[in-house]
Amino acid sequence: MAPTAYVQPLVQSTSVFKADLFKGKVLFCTGGGSGICKGMTESMMRHGAHATIVGRNLERLQQSAKELFEKTGQQCLPAQADVRNPASLKEAVAKTIEKFGRIDFVICGAAGNFLAPISGISENAFKTVMEIDTIGSYNTVKATIDHVRAAKGAYILVSATLHYSGTPYQVHVSAAKAGVDALSAVLAVEEGPHGVRSNVISPGPIAGTEGMDRLSPKGSDGKSGLGIPAGRLGHVEDVGNATVFLFSNAASFITGQVLPVDGGSEHLRTQFLPYPQAVLDPSSVAHLIKGKL
Numbered sequence: 001m002a003p004t005a006y007v008q009p010l011v012q013s014t015s016v017f018k019a020d021l022f023k024g025k026v027l028f029c030t031g032g033g034s035g036i037c038k039g040m041t042e043s044m045m046r047h048g049a050h051a052t053i054v055g056r057n058l059e060r061l062q063q064s065a066k067e068l069f070e071k072t073g074q075q076c077l078p079a080q081a082d083v084r085n086p087a088s089l090k091e092a093v094a095k096t097i098e099k100f101g102r103i104d105f106v107i108c109g110a111a112g113n114f115l116a117p118i119s120g121i122s123e124n125a126f127k128t129v130m131e132i133d134t135i136g137s138y139n140t141v142k143a144t145i146d147h148v149r150a151a152k153g154a155y156i157l158v159s160a161t162l163h164y165s166g167t168p169y170q171v172h173v174s175a176a177k178a179g180v181d182a183l184s185a186v187l188a189v190e191e192g193p194h195g196v197r198s199n200v201i202s203p204g205p206i207a208g209t210e211g212m213d214r215l216s217p218k219g220s221d222g223k224s225g226l227g228i229p230a231g232r233l234g235h236v237e238d239v240g241n242a243t244v245f246l247f248s249n250a251a252s253f254i255t256g257q258v259l260p261v262d263g264g265s266e267h268l269r270t271q272f273l274p275y276p277q278a279v280l281d282p283s284s285v286a287h288l289i290k291g292k293l
């Protein structure tokens with residue numbers, strides 16, 4: 001019989017960390033209405049934090065806030081804002097302070113993604129991703145820093161691993177996430193003496209998310225652990241677990257770091273599209289891709 005790879009089990013942070021770890025603390029999370037950042041918010045709320053989730057689609061935010069409250073019993077405020085618009089973010093911060101009185105933790109997670117070659121992406125589309133991912137993260141830091149300083153709190157910026165090598169059709173996100181990583185390093189150094197920490201979480205392939213759905217080839221079952229040392233795709237709870245650890249006092253000596261949560265796949269750097277065929281003849285892979293080329 002052929003040997004089979006070990007598959008790392010998925011555990012919930014509540015089986016490792018105290019349930020009241022973040023009692024009385026408040027999280028402000030951009031992108032928290034869906035996907036990975038909603039999962040990160042849920043993990044924090046399971047340990048007693050209240051949260052504000054920020055996005056553009058108010059209806060989805062309201063639905064998510066209701067779900068998060070029902071699952072965790074903690075309060076969740078849906079706040080509509082576009083991270084490209086500093087005034088709307090400041091308003092979301094003001095609503096958070098009015099409701100909860102403080103902000104201890106911030107997740108900068110709002111982002112946009114799609115597949116497009118350098119030769120095909122419009123200048124405007126490139127700029128939009130930079131504006132949401134990089135400038136949006138900066139705007140979020142700027143809008144929250146006074147409160148996070150007052151609370152001696154911490155930031156997590158959500159990045160990716162695709163810019164560690166040249167990932168075809170991801171020039172916009174690669175440039176934007178490299179900027180996010182740099183932003184966190186400077187934030188850690190400038191704000192460290194004020195008691196604030198900042199780290200980056202870089203998710204690898206996380207099953208069942210909009211990002212994976214847009215980028216993974218058609219026909220893949222979304223469950224394959226092929227090319228992943230941990231033996232499986234990631235789950236939003238894996239990212240939630242890393243979030244709970246990094247925001248906890250157990251990570252008080254960890255700042256300015258980038259933590260890939262990818263089951264070790266960054267070290268294999270498996271291309272998700274066949275190379276170089278995908279680059280030489282985009283039409284040869286168009287049928288594999290759910291997003292637009």
Ligand SMILES: NC(=O)c1ccc[n+]([C@@H]2O[C@H](COP(=O)([O-])OP(=O)(O)OC[C@H]3O[C@@H](n4cnc5c(N)ncnc54)[C@H](OP(=O)(O)O)[C@@H]3O)[C@@H](O)[C@H]2O)c1
Binds near residue numbers: 036205209
């Ligand atoms: N999925 C993966 O496998 C993967 C891998 C690596 C990194 N990541 C990173 O993980 C994070 C979450 O990704 P996801 O796949 O879970 O995607 P997602 O569900 O599409 O999450 C993106 C969120 O950002 C919000 N958003 C987008 N533009 C915004 C804007 N201008 N202002 C405010 N909010 C905005 C969206 O809400 P609205 O549409 O309501 O604004 C949405 O809730 C992203 O930073 C992504 O780059 C994901």
